Amino acid sequence: MKLLVFLLLPCLSLSEVVPGFSKCRKFFVYKVPPKFTPELSNTQKICQCVWDEYDEQKYLYATLYNTDWRIPVYSAYVFYRSESVGRCDPWYIEPQLDEDAEPCMAPKGCTICNNQAVNSDYEKQDPNNPYDKGHLYPVQHTYNHVSMLATSTLTNAAPQDSTFNRGQWKKHEKDVATDLTACESEAYVVTGVVPNTNIPTLKDRVTVSKYYWRATCCLKNGVYTGKGYFGPDGNNKIVTPLSITALQRKLAIDYGVNTIVIFPGVEGGCE
Template sequence: MAHLCVVLLFLLPAVSMAEVTSFTQCPQFFTGGLPPTVLEDKLDNNRYQQICQCLLDQNEKPEYFYATLYDTRNKIPVYSAYEFHRAEVERDDRWYVEPQLDGGTLQCMGGQNKIPMANRGQHQALNKDYDSSGYDKGHLFPVYHTHTTDTMLSTSTLTNAAPQDPNFNRGQWRHYEEDVAALLQWECDGAYVVTGVIPGNQQIGDGVRVAQYYWSAFCCFKGSEVPHSAGYIGPDNNGKVQEVEMKQLEGILSDHYESEFSIFHGTC
């Protein structure tokens, strides 16, 4: 278990090594505008970066699609949060990076050529880290939960991915994504989803941490009914994805981070 010094921060911009947008710019991806617990490492103020994941539109203005808390030490996300919508979209994995994490100036995600060559990969994963590793780039916000081409493209950034066992990625976790999509599509008028990973001890490439567990939670709204939620967690070895109560999932995360971890802050 990692020994991290963490505290709760709500809607406060991170001390940043670059101009990475804080969650104050994209509260629409969180229930009640409040993000899940934002971690802080008091020994490294730049470790956890708040990213409002965006692409530039035709007018060179940022269009936001979801939010990610990114761990620049482990080079994987802590979680990605999004509002659920789904439609059939043709997949195109271009695999962007977040240039501003490594000293680039591009406002949104882009190619690694937007990062000064000497800085590439200092604080985030690159495609080469996955080459011959035996691991998939496992989406946290999955393509299967998108509804437009631009949203689909925005999920294929390495700040929204962690090394994932290919059998688990294409097996049990894929089944979870499909089952939850069907549930949310038919049972909810609106829903928010947060998906994250618990890092393990193994690394690939240049210090990219392999996930030990994948976890996810949703908050479902239906008319005037009280919102309801569910949590899921599965080991990244093609083990079974288990449904758990929200308090149980938050307890697991709190134990790992050694501080209270809240996903929906009691909204669900």
């Protein structure tokens, strides 16, 4: 009776831990996910989905989640022309990350969620330095009510400075949406988080973001073209835009890996 549950809880968001993104590769250009060399440890591949009116799972984006940091590394999605949708913010967890048999995201599932953030991690914060649950796949980039619902999961969020999240980053999301309307076909987006391991975690559990980053790739004038962004920088500003190559170099240093290729399925990396 999954359909009944969905109808009774209209804000319910679901997801599924899937090896190799096998059920949601359509959210990557040519179905090839970002490549980290070496691969990041302690990560899980999640295909984010909701139950539709036919009692079937509808996959809406993909997330690489770090169970050590308890925040996502990135979420990848296809941008369609946005519609104005009402926002609903019930926050859910991924039971499978803590060995629960429930195959999809649910309001609760694990007694102690060792491998993921929970709502209580964001409660009773320092009022002088509060953090929002910052979306990686943001509401502003969703295209209908169902896709909006699917963004409200803690596996798609990381602690983000509230002033930056509600100010410059929100404006940035709107500007990116405007830019992507000029694409000639599907626009692929990967939004990620670089963790700040040098400051206290929330509730000694959830790693705070150092900065967010975003990379876009789509056909313009018949050629795959991309842009990169990150923020805040050292001056609390958004660096926008920069080349995909420049962004990858920065991310490789900050993630502590040799190389990162955000769009490995595209010849030239979507420059």
